[in-house]
Amino acid sequence: MSHKMTTVQLFNEIKRAGGCSNPIRLNGEFLNSVTGEVNERALLVACKDRRSVVCPSCSYLYKADAWIVVSTGLIGGKGVPASVSTHPRLFVTLTAPSFGAVHARKTDGSCRVRSQPRCRHGRMMTCSRRHVDTDPVIGTPLCVDCFDYPGAILWNAQSSRLWNRTFEHVRRRLAVTQNFASEEFDHHARLRYLKVAEFQRRGLVHFHVIVRCDGPGEPFSPPPVFLTTPLLATVISSVVSDFSLTTAHSAVAWGRQFRISDASVLDRDDLRIAAYLAKYATKTTDGSLDFARRFHARSEILNLDVTPHLRKLALTTWDLALEPEHATMNLRVHAHAFGFQGQLITKSRHYSTRFQDLRDARAAYMASPSSDDPVTGTFTYDGRGYDDPRATYVAEFLHRLAVEARSANSATNKVIEVNP
Numbered sequence: 548m549s550h551k552m553t554t555v556q557l558f559n560e561i562k563r564a565g566g567c568s569n570p571i572r573l574n575g576e577f578l579n580s581v582t583g584e585v586n587e588r589a590l591l592v593a594c595k596d597r598r599s600v601v602c603p604s605c606s607y608l609y610k611a612d613a614w615i616v617v618s619t620g621l622i623g624g625k626g627v628p629a630s631v632s633t634h635p636r637l638f639v640t641l642t643a644p645s646f647g648a649v650h651a652r653k654t655d656g657s658c659r660v661r662s663q664p665r666c667r668h669g670r671m672m673t674c675s676r677r678h679v680d681t682d683p684v685i686g687t688p689l690c691v692d693c694f695d696y697p698g699a700i701l702w703n704a705q706s707s708r709l710w711n712r713t714f715e716h717v718r719r720r721l722a723v724t725q726n727f728a729s730e731e732f733d734h735h736a737r738l739r740y741l742k743v744a745e746f747q748r749r750g751l752v753h754f755h756v757i758v759r760c761d762g763p764g765e766p767f768s769p770p771p772v773f774l775t776t777p778l779l780a781t782v783i784s785s786v787v788s789d790f791s792l793t794t795a796h797s798a799v800a801w802g803r804q805f806r807i808s809d810a811s812v813l814d815r816d817d818l819r820i821a822a823y824l825a826k827y828a829t830k831t832t833d834g835s836l837d838f839a840r841r842f843h844a845r846s847e848i849l850n851l852d853v854t855p856h857l858r859k860l861a862l863t864t865w866d867l868a869l870e871p872e873h874a875t876m877n878l879r880v881h882a883h884a885f886g887f888q889g890q891l892i893t894k895s896r897h898y899s900t901r902f903q904d905l906r907d908a909r910a911a912y913m914a915s916p917s918s919d920d921p922v923t924g925t926f927t928y929d930g931r932g933y934d935d936p937r938a939t940y941v942a943e944f945l946h947r948l949a950v951e952a953r954s955a956n957s958a959t960n961k962v963i964e965v966n967p
């Protein structure tokens with residue numbers, strides 16, 4: 548059902564949907580509290596999609612929420628005491644191992660120079676080109692036959708588990724340094740973390756993690772004196788270097804490249820970190836719409852207009868799902884994420900405030916008094932989008948205007964924006 552609305556109706560529709568470009572339509576019965584009449588009509592609900600390519604305005608709100616969730620764990624606010632900013636904390640970046648040589652842009656602008664010029668398939672393993680940052684060849688293999696596609700997919704698929712087990716081991720090893728039993732760690736101290744997954748251009752995820760030391764008592768209480776930043780850094784570094792997750796078919800470990808930096812002596816940089824992480828959380832696998840949704844057929848992947856490398860990553864995920872030993876890995880539904888499963892942002896309890904609390908607070912603030920109060924329990928899903936298709940463009944236009952107005956306003960306040 549599509550019909551043209553007056554301009555006022557159009558704006559009201561967009562306002563009701565919270566500015567969303569592609570709202571969810573629900574049909575339900577509404578009670579007019581003034582007249583007592585019950586009317587049936589469509590309710591538009593914001594899609595709340597975090598990906599900016601899917602919905603710019605919902606993604607903008609998500610990014611703002613992500614910024615609050617990350618930053619309040621560093622500096623306090625929204626119910627988190629400011630004293631957390633005095634706790635030892637680290638900023639850790641963990642990467643995947645190499646699954647084959649890929650084109651890169653190093654800091655000096657060069658790609659790859661190897662003493663072994665050709666691989667066993669006779670392909671050049673040296674690249675003397677200087678790629679510009681937007682070159683789609685960056686992240687693609689120098690030899691597709693040398694690149695271990697199944698290895699890369701299985702690594703992505705198990706990376707969240709690898710992190711959980713790594714974190715467990717960090718706590719165990721910290722307990723060992725203090726001569727108490729590992730299961731007693733929580734009686735002495737608590738480690739809180741927030742982790743953001745980011746897809747590298749070669750299609751593998753890496754993790755950016757903030758780890759903060761707290762005390763064992765009330766949430767956000769000060770940590771014990773033994774738990775210092777250098778001790779935590781040493782222990783994390785040793786666990787990341789030697790820990791591996793052994794499964795029936797393989798051993799999954801971290802890449803040799805990892806970075807640990809002290810986030811407790813920084814102040815303004817803490818906020819830079821928060822902005823950096825919030826930005827990652829609104830991306831899709833490759834930053835485009837192609838990998839924003841699940842695939843329902845192998846042919847959908849074959850028909851994608853993407854680099855052969857990205858297509859092969861998705862196809863390998865799809866095909867690996869057929870193998871009995873991977874049956875429990877749920878790979879097919881994650882082919883658009885190259886096997887990676889789980890949320891892009893995850894955090895331990897009491898790292899900071901919760902996304903849901905922020906959404907609830909916003910919903911309460913936005914709920915304007917209305918004579919139409921929905922009757923609960925009678926809603927049915929009725930598809931996506933506005934009745935008038937022009938509303939999508941208007942919603943996106945209004946969103947751009949709002950963003951421009953915001954950045955013009957804060958130009959003097961200096962917007963914190965980090966380019967990785």
Ligand SMILES: [Zn+2]
Nearest residue numbers: 567594602605
């Ligand atoms: Zn939306």
Ligand SMILES: [Zn+2]
Nearest residue numbers: 650651658674
């Ligand atoms: Zn190259």
Ligand SMILES: [Zn+2]
Nearest residue numbers: 666668690693
């Ligand atoms: Zn080769």
